[in-house]
Amino acid sequence: MTAPLLLAALGTGSAAVLAALVVPRRGRPAAVGALTGVSGALGAAAGTVALLGGVEGPGVFEIPVGPVHAGMIEPGHFRFSVVGETILKFKARLWFVHRGVEKLFQGRRPGDGVELVERISSDTSVGHTLAFSQAVEDAIGTAVDVDTRRRRSVVLELERLYNHVTDIGALCNDVGHGVLNAHALRVKEQLLRVNDRVTGHRLLRGALSPGAADLRELPDVAELERIAADVAETVGLALGHSVVRDRFTGTAVLTAAQASDIGALGYVARASGLLVDARHDHPTVAPLPRLVHEPTGGDVLARFCVRAAEFARSVAIIVATVAELDGRPAAAPSAPTGGPGSGIVEGWRGSIVHRVELGPDGTLTRVKVVDPSFHNWPALPVALADTIVPDFPLANKSFGLSYAGNDL
Amino acid sequence: MTGLWRAIRRIGRTAEPAPAAPVAPRPAAAVELGGSVNVRHVDAGSCNGCEVEIGSAFGPVYDAERYGARLVASPRHADVLVVTGVVTRNMAEPLRRTYEAVPEPGLVVAVGDCARNCGVFAGAYGVTGAVGDVVPVALEVPGCPPRPDAIVAALRTLTGR
Numbered sequence: 155m156t157a158p159l160l161l162a163a164l165g166t167g168s169a170a171v172l173a174a175l176v177v178p179r180r181g182r183p184a185a186v187g188a189l190t191g192v193s194g195a196l197g198a199a200a201g202t203v204a205l206l207g208g209v210e211g212p213g214v215f216e217i218p219v220g221p222v223h224a225g226m227i228e229p230g231h232f233r234f235s236v237v238g239e240t241i242l243k244f245k246a247r248l249w250f251v252h253r254g255v256e257k258l259f260q261g262r263r264p265g266d267g268v269e270l271v272e273r274i275s276s277d278t279s280v281g282h283t284l285a286f287s288q289a290v291e292d293a294i295g296t297a298v299d300v301d302t303r304r305r306r307s308v309v310l311e312l313e314r315l316y317n318h319v320t321d322i323g324a325l326c327n328d329v330g331h332g333v334l335n336a337h338a339l340r341v342k343e344q345l346l347r348v349n350d351r352v353t354g355h356r357l358l359r360g361a362l363s364p365g366a367a368d369l370r371e372l373p374d375v376a377e378l379e380r381i382a383a384d385v386a387e388t389v390g391l392a393l394g395h396s397v398v399r400d401r402f403t404g405t406a407v408l409t410a411a412q413a414s415d416i417g418a419l420g421y422v423a424r425a426s427g428l429l430v431d432a433r434h435d436h437p438t439v440a441p442l443p444r445l446v447h448e449p450t451g452g453d454v455l456a457r458f459c460v461r462a463a464e465f466a467r468s469v470a471i472i473v474a475t476v477a478e479l480d481g482r483p484a485a486a487p488s489a490p491t492g493g494p495g496s497g498i499v500e501g502w503r504g505s506i507v508h509r510v511e512l513g514p515d516g517t518l519t520r521v522k523v524v525d526p527s528f529h530n531w532p533a534l535p536v537a538l539a540d541t542i543v544p545d546f547p548l549a550n551k552s553f554g555l556s557y558a559g560n561d562l
Numbered sequence: 563m564t565g566l567w568r569a570i571r572r573i574g575r576t577a578e579p580a581p582a583a584p585v586a587p588r589p590a591a592a593v594e595l596g597g598s599v600n601v602r603h604v605d606a607g608s609c610n611g612c613e614v615e616i617g618s619a620f621g622p623v624y625d626a627e628r629y630g631a632r633l634v635a636s637p638r639h640a641d642v643l644v645v646t647g648v649v650t651r652n653m654a655e656p657l658r659r660t661y662e663a664v665p666e667p668g669l670v671v672a673v674g675d676c677a678r679n680c681g682v683f684a685g686a687y688g689v690t691g692a693v694g695d696v697v698p699v700a701l702e703v704p705g706c707p708p709r710p711d712a713i714v715a716a717l718r719t720l721t722g723r
Contacts, residue, residue, distance in 0.1 A: 276611030
């Protein structure tokens with residue numbers, strides 16, 4: 155069976171076809187040329203193929219990596235099928251950090267679920283807590299006032315700031331520019347201290363809960379504007395460096411069509427030119443105009459530039475929101491909505507969705523959590539086709555996926 | 563390039579002055595490591611909060627490396643494992659094998675409340691137990707997540723500097 159035939163058959167999605175595909179792995183080795191054809195087609199067939207076996211043939215070998223990695227990242231096991239340096243196929247085996255979080259919510263009162271929801275993926279404490287809070291408010295049919303929603307918006311953007319600057323530095327580090335990483339980490343520490351002053355916790359915990367957003371103080375906008383200028387300088391130095399730009403450009407491309415087929419979210423989708431942003435599509439405060447950014451080529455450069463642009467944008471959102479909060483009377487709460495209990499929030503990685511079900515006694519009977527990483531993980535193998543193995547850390551970091559949020 | 567030099571010159575040194583050395587007693591097994599401890603980090607089921615702060619501890623502000631602690635890429639290069647998170651069922655065996663790959667004396671530091679006593683994840687079906695249930699623990703760092711200065715203090719207890 156030739157590669158296009160295999161993939162055409164795969165399109166039917168029948169279990170029998172899948173089984174037939176797995177079995178011939180040990181059959182006659184295919185020529186390298188044919189394998190390259192498979193790799194090209196893999197890009198088109200998205201994540202389904204990535205679940206199947208490796209690639210075999212002359213010159214093809216497999217590199218197993220993980221679950222304990224060389225860098226300081228979360229556990230996952232990866233298999234690269236490569237010819238020389240070029241990745242033919244990449245498989246990610248996750249679920250090493252599956253704790254069983256969703257089950258642990260059951261039987262708790264919504265307020266007692268907050269400590270858990272803050273720790274689904276702690277770099278997204280605010281995003282998950284906000285989605286959970288909105289879901290609970292939706293389930294019990296209450297609405298929070300507009301100033302509470304504005305305070306929530308401020309901490310949501312603060313979370314985006316420290317994560318974006320950490321990864322901007324890490325991407326520079328992955329191409330060997332350690333000085334810029336040090337500058338980014340210096341800014342990260344400044345932002346974590348801002349978080350500490352605003353909420354009493356460096357990871358912004360303790361501020362949000364169903365019905366509430368309690369901040370100790372509002373962030374100092376002048377300080378954030380200074381930090382934004384600092385980060386813009388670091389980004390400018392990175393993009394002005396020919397080696398950094400060379401390594402970023404054209405690496406691990408995710409086309410708009412692939413991103414759309416997979417249902418990618420967040421900056422990964424926006425870097426490929428898709429317009430998905432829960433802050434516009436499901437706004438809780440007045441939606442701002444969409445961020446227009448360049449480039450949108452779906453490569454590491456595009457994902458880097460989108461996050462740099464979002465950093466400046468998030469500071470602008472905080473500055474505008476803090477000005478609105480300052481001295482203005484709170485608007486009247488909107489009418490209770492009722493209906494199914496779900497919440498959608500644009501966390502820093504992308505849209506987070508929580509759905510809750512409450513029993514007659516007011517306890518949680520079911521909580522379903524979808525982190526954007528769950529949607530973006532299948533995009534990584536697609537983008538890695540024809541990328542070289544040494545660029546994997548760079549490509550992986552440019553996607554910035556959560557293992558804990560995916561594995562739950 | 564001149565832009566980078568200007569930035570380096572303008573910003574200068576960002577590492578904060580070293581706080582006083584911790585008073586906690588140094589584990590006997592750590593003494594033979596001299597003043598240098600190579601650290602391998604293992605996420606055994608963490609929510610990635612402790613990773614944020616370990617990153618800060620080794621960042622330019624807290625700069626754990628100036629006390630002789632250094633992150634390394636392989637357990638075979640390491641003197642110490644820094645383990646975060648509860649130990650999930652799926653990470654129990656990888657953690658055991660990583661511990662076995664560390665040369666003697668192979669000290670383990672459990673960082674964060676989950677690593678010490680499962681924290682908020684106690685009772686979850688995917689959780690095997692705390693780090694101490696799987697490998698012997700020499701030192702614990704409480705906190706959820708511990709602040710970077712607490713992580714640095716624990717590492718200084720091991721390096722003795």
